[in-house]
Amino acid sequence: MRAPLIDNLQYADFSPEIFAQMREGGVDAVHVTIAYHESFREMVLNLEKWNRWFEAHPDLIFRGTHAGCVTRAQETGRTAIFFGFQNPSPIGDDIGLVEICHQLGIRFMQLTYNNQSLLATGCYEDEDTGLTRMGRQVVREMNRVGMVVDMSHSAERSTLEAIEHSTRPVAITHANPHAWHAALRNKSDRVLRALTEAGGMLGFSVYPHHLAGGTDCTLESFCGMIADTAGRYGSEYLGIGTDLCQNQPDSVVEWMRVGRWSKVIDYGEGTAANAGFPPMPHWFRDNRDFGNIRAGLLAAGLSETDTDGIMGGNWHRFYDAGFGPA
Amino acid sequence: MRAPLIDNLQYADFSPEIFAQMREGGVDAVHVTIAYHESFREMVLNLEKWNRWFEAHPDLIFRGTHAGCVTRAQETGRTAIFFGFQNPSPIGDDIGLVEICHQLGIRFMQLTYNNQSLLATGCYEDEDTGLTRMGRQVVREMNRVGMVVDMSHSAERSTLEAIEHSTRPVAITHANPHAWHAALRNKSDRVLRALTEAGGMLGFSVYPHHLAGGTDCTLESFCGMIADTAGRYGSEYLGIGTDLCQNQPDSVVEWMRVGRWSKVIDYGEGTAANAGFPPMPHWFRDNRDFGNIRAGLLAAGLSETDTDGIMGGNWHRFYDAGFGPA
Numbered sequence: 210m211r212a213p214l215i216d217n218l219q220y221a222d223f224s225p226e227i228f229a230q231m232r233e234g235g236v237d238a239v240h241v242t243i244a245y246h247e248s249f250r251e252m253v254l255n256l257e258k259w260n261r262w263f264e265a266h267p268d269l270i271f272r273g274t275h276a277g278c279v280t281r282a283q284e285t286g287r288t289a290i291f292f293g294f295q296n297p298s299p300i301g302d303d304i305g306l307v308e309i310c311h312q313l314g315i316r317f318m319q320l321t322y323n324n325q326s327l328l329a330t331g332c333y334e335d336e337d338t339g340l341t342r343m344g345r346q347v348v349r350e351m352n353r354v355g356m357v358v359d360m361s362h363s364a365e366r367s368t369l370e371a372i373e374h375s376t377r378p379v380a381i382t383h384a385n386p387h388a389w390h391a392a393l394r395n396k397s398d399r400v401l402r403a404l405t406e407a408g409g410m411l412g413f414s415v416y417p418h419h420l421a422g423g424t425d426c427t428l429e430s431f432c433g434m435i436a437d438t439a440g441r442y443g444s445e446y447l448g449i450g451t452d453l454c455q456n457q458p459d460s461v462v463e464w465m466r467v468g469r470w471s472k473v474i475d476y477g478e479g480t481a482a483n484a485g486f487p488p489m490p491h492w493f494r495d496n497r498d499f500g501n502i503r504a505g506l507l508a509a510g511l512s513e514t515d516t517d518g519i520m521g522g523n524w525h526r527f528y529d530a531g532f533g534p535a
Numbered sequence: 536m537r538a539p540l541i542d543n544l545q546y547a548d549f550s551p552e553i554f555a556q557m558r559e560g561g562v563d564a565v566h567v568t569i570a571y572h573e574s575f576r577e578m579v580l581n582l583e584k585w586n587r588w589f590e591a592h593p594d595l596i597f598r599g600t601h602a603g604c605v606t607r608a609q610e611t612g613r614t615a616i617f618f619g620f621q622n623p624s625p626i627g628d629d630i631g632l633v634e635i636c637h638q639l640g641i642r643f644m645q646l647t648y649n650n651q652s653l654l655a656t657g658c659y660e661d662e663d664t665g666l667t668r669m670g671r672q673v674v675r676e677m678n679r680v681g682m683v684v685d686m687s688h689s690a691e692r693s694t695l696e697a698i699e700h701s702t703r704p705v706a707i708t709h710a711n712p713h714a715w716h717a718a719l720r721n722k723s724d725r726v727l728r729a730l731t732e733a734g735g736m737l738g739f740s741v742y743p744h745h746l747a748g749g750t751d752c753t754l755e756s757f758c759g760m761i762a763d764t765a766g767r768y769g770s771e772y773l774g775i776g777t778d779l780c781q782n783q784p785d786s787v788v789e790w791m792r793v794g795r796w797s798k799v800i801d802y803g804e805g806t807a808a809n810a811g812f813p814p815m816p817h818w819f820r821d822n823r824d825f826g827n828i829r830a831g832l833l834a835a836g837l838s839e840t841d842t843d844g845i846m847g848g849n850w851h852r853f854y855d856a857g858f859g860p861a
Contacts, residue, residue, distance in 0.1 A: 250576060257631030305583030312639055 212517035213237040213279050214499055215524040217412040218293075218361075218383040218450035220465075222457045223262070227496065228269040231288040234496040237521065238279045238289040238528075240317060240382065240450070244299050246468030249306060252299040256313055259290065274314050276529035279521075291528075293317030293382070295362065295465075297328050302343065304350055311354040316532050317382060318351065319359040320344060320371060323477060324470060329360075329367035332393055333477070337364035345374055352376045355533045361394070361450075368400050377531060378408035383450035385414055389434040390421040394478060401438070405446040410527050411438070412450025417487035418478040419452070428492040432505035435519065444515040448524040449502065455495050459485035538843035539563040539605045540825055541850040543738040544619075544687075544709040544776035546791075548783045549588070553822065554595040557614040560822040563847065564605045564615040564854075566643060566708065566776070570625050572794030575632060578625040582639055585616065600640050602855035605847075617854075619643030619708070621688065621791075623654050628669065630676055637680040642858050643708060644677065645685040646670060646697060649803060650796060655686075655693035658719055659803070663690035671700055678702045681859045686730075687720070687738075687776075694726050703857060704734035709776035711740055715760040716747040720804060727764075731772040736853050737764070738776025743813035744804040745778070754818040758831035761845065770841040774850040775828065781821050785811035 214235055220242040221227050231239065243259070244252040263272055273279065273289030282289040292315050300306040300318075310318070320340075321331035328344035330337040340348065348371060351358055358379045360368040372379050381404060387395040396404075401411060413435055420426035421434070439447055454461070462485060466477035476484055492501045499520065506516045540561055546568040547553050557565065569585070570578040589598055599605065599615030608615040618641045626632040626644075636644070646666075647657035654670035656663040666674065674697060677684055684705045686694040698705050707730060713721040722730075727737060739761055746752035747760070765773055780787070788811060792803035802810055818827045825846065832842045 249579075253575075253632070253635055256635060257629070260631060260634050303583070305586060306579070308586045309579055309582060309639065313635065314638070 210280070210283060213283055213521040213525050215279065215521035216240070216449055216451050216453070216496070216499070217380075217410075217524050218242065218414070219453045219455075220295075220457070221453055221455035222461070224456070225262075225266055225269070227455060228262070228266055228288065230496040232269055232286070234499050236288050236496050236499065237282045238273055238291060238524075240291045240293050242295050243292050243315075244294040245296050245322060245465050246298050246470070249299045249301065252294070252310075253313075256292070259292070263290075272314055274316075275532050276525060279525050279528065291316050293319075293359065295319045295359075296322035297326050297347070298468075300347070302327055304343070304346055307347060307350045307356060308354045311356050315356060316528075317357045317359045317380065319362055320347070321363045321367065323362055323466070329371065330364040331362055332364045334364060337366040339366045339370040340374060344371075348375050353535050355531060355535070357527075357531045365397060365400060368396075369403055372400075372403045372407050372409065375407075377535065378410065378527070379404060380410045380412070380527070382410075382412045383414040383416070383419075383452040384411065385419045385434065386438055389437075390419065392419055392478065394419055401442055405442040408446070410446055410448055410523060411442075412448045412524075413438075414450055414452045415490065415493045416452035416454070417489065420490065424488045424490055426490050428490070428501060428505040429509070431490075432502065432509040435506060436509040436511050439511060439515060439519070444511065444518055445523055447519045448527075449499075449520065451493065453489075453495065454486055457486060462486050536606070536609055539609055539847040539851050541605065541847035542566070542775055542777050542779070542822070542825070543706075543736075543850050544568065544740070545779045545781075546621075546783070547779055547781035548787070550782070551588075551592055551595070553781060554588070554592055554614065556822040558595055558612070560825050562614050562822050562825065563608045564599055564617060564850075566617045566619050568621050569618050569641075570620040571622050571648060571791050572624050572796070575625045575627065578620070579639075582618070585618070589616075598640055600642075601858050602851060605851050605854065617642050619645075619685065621645045621685075622648035623652050623673070624794075626673070628653055630669070630672055633673060633676045633682060634680045637682050641682060642854075643683045643685045643706065645688055646674070647689045647693065649688055649792070655697065656690040657688055658690045660690060663692040665692045665696040666700060670697075674701050679861050681857060681861070683853075683857045691723060691726060694722075695729055698726075698729045698733050698735065701733075703861065704736065704853070705730060706736045706738070706853070708736075708738045709740040709742070709745075709778040710737065711745045711760065712764055715763075716745065718745055718804065720745055727768055731768040734772070736772055736774055736849060737768075738774045738850075739764075740776055740778045741815065741819045742778035742780070743815065746816065750814045750816055752816050754816070754827060754831040755835070757816075758828065758835040761832060762835040762837050765837060765841060765845070770837065770844055771849055773845045774853075775825075775846065777819065779815075779821065780812055783812060788812050
């Protein structure tokens with residue numbers, strides 16, 4: 210069977226049209242964000258919305274819970290949808306909700322979004338105090354049940370401590386190397402080395418704020434950066450996590466950034482002059498454009514095998530090792 | 536492999552001691568009540584408590600989700616714990632929570648406890664208006680996902696309408712025939728005929744208020760009643776649902792009866808003079824006494840095969856047909 214195509218981070222305004230595009234693009238699995246600042250009950254409402262989509266469109270999508278679902282997706286011509294949180298808000302201060310959320314299909318959880326959480330420090334805080342007391346306990350519990358620790362939005366020290374403390378490999382599902390584009394959300398050599406040496410995965414983001422040159426970033430620059438990263442850390446630790454926010458109104462990027470934690474606006478990676486979702490680069494507009502990235506990787510000199518791994522094989526292996534009980 | 540031993544209703548004050556008694560008694564599976572008047576979030580807290588027991592006592596118990604878990608329990612010398620609600624309180628007015636609860640392992644839900652619910656009428660109401668608009672929708676949704684409709688505490692018309700409306704067999708997990716003991720909670724011939732003609736199951740209760748003679752009911756009377764019921768409706772529709780409330784303080788029976796719906800006391804099946812949990816009959820005190828019932832059934836003239844079915848084989852077959860998607 211051909212290597213699977215996996216996008217390990219999307220937060221689109223999902224709809225049957227987008228599910229059809231996933232099929233058109235041959236996407237076998239997508240990890241979708243279902244919570245930023247939601248309470249447990251609000252997150253469950255988001256799960257209910259997905260359950261209705263699964264019921265209404267069984268020919269296009271189904272709920273993914275383990276690596277075998279990716280294979281099943283390939284065999285049945287559908288897309289397996291895996292769930293994750295970009296913030297630990299849904300579990301609040303209740304560690305028992307980690308296992309409950311795993312039972313509901315949650316497979317990734319960021320220990321923080323941009324702010325300090327009950328577990329660790331986000332990348333926009335002034336001070337990074339690393340893992341909290343609860344953070345250390347929750348990482349152990351995530352390790353136990355098979356929920357992947359995702360440090361995409363976390364600050365440096367917190368990220369290094371999570372990698373160190375976790376007994377299972379950690380993921381940075383959507384970010385790029387800081388050396389290529391010095392954005393606050395992109396990751397230092399130190400983090401990427403610690404991550405990959407511990408068997409963790411980096412998913413390359415196509416979100417313009419993470420790209421050198423932003424929306425104008427060329428496919429050649431993006432894929433050259435991936436080839437360079439493969440040379441530096443090993444291609445087997447690399448995958449795609451586009452951070453595709455297709456069709457979302459700008460009110461949603463405001464929700465992502467501000468939630469209910471502030472009464473005044475915070476622009477996050479944006480600015481007052483550029484507050485909304487930035488336009489995507491012309492070579493990646495939606496799920497139908499993964500072929501461009503694949504071609505770009507081959508053109509950048511990566512082998513067919515390495516390219517297969519980066520386009521999904523590596524995430525598939527990581528799912529297999531990460532989603533079950535320890 | 537020997538026929539399994541299944542008790543399809545308990546609400547004990549569970550503890551490692553009781554789990555050890557389940558093993559001593561050779562009980563392969565137990566359906567436990569995890570909600571009466573709990574909100575969704577409170578019910579999840581109860582699930583979290585069970586998850587901690589499963590983690591701490593994997594040598595004794597594990598979470599049961601489908602019929603195969605009963606076989607696994609037999610093979611590994613443990614007890615599979617299946618979950619159910621005695622009231623639809625946890626789903627409130629949100630039909631999407633039916634599937635969420637099924638994903639969390641809930642396999643039985645009573646449409647009512649003693650009162651009118653959003654779905655149907657309980658057996659203590661003056662007027663029984665049958666299935667509500669939401670009740671009809673929820674029965675369909677339970678049919679779809681594989682959650683068994685349980686009418687143990689519901690009023691007559693509501694019960695008949697549920698049996699009629701449900702496309703899959705219904706259960707009365709814990710009650711006895713009204714003809715044997717004319718308690719409000721026991722079931723009429725009309726209900727038992729409709730139930731069993733539609734492939735549904737009756738679980739015989741050992742709760743003293745459901746027994747002819749109460750606590751003093753003899754094993755011979757109880758087993759004779761079962762043999763008579765088998766002759767009338769067919770033994771294949773019969774099982775055990777003891778309603779064992781072992782070690783519960785009387786505050787718990789008050790919670791079961793009053794919850795938060797009344798500021799004044801309601802005695803339910805009890806009376807002001809006999810408000811607490813009644814003492815169990817001497818021949819069934821806890822999970823170690825199923826051998827008495829088995830011996831009583833054989834003594835009452837039931838065949839070995841029929842007895843095997845009533846002691847667990849019939850519930851096992853019902854689980855197999857009932858717990859998966861339609």
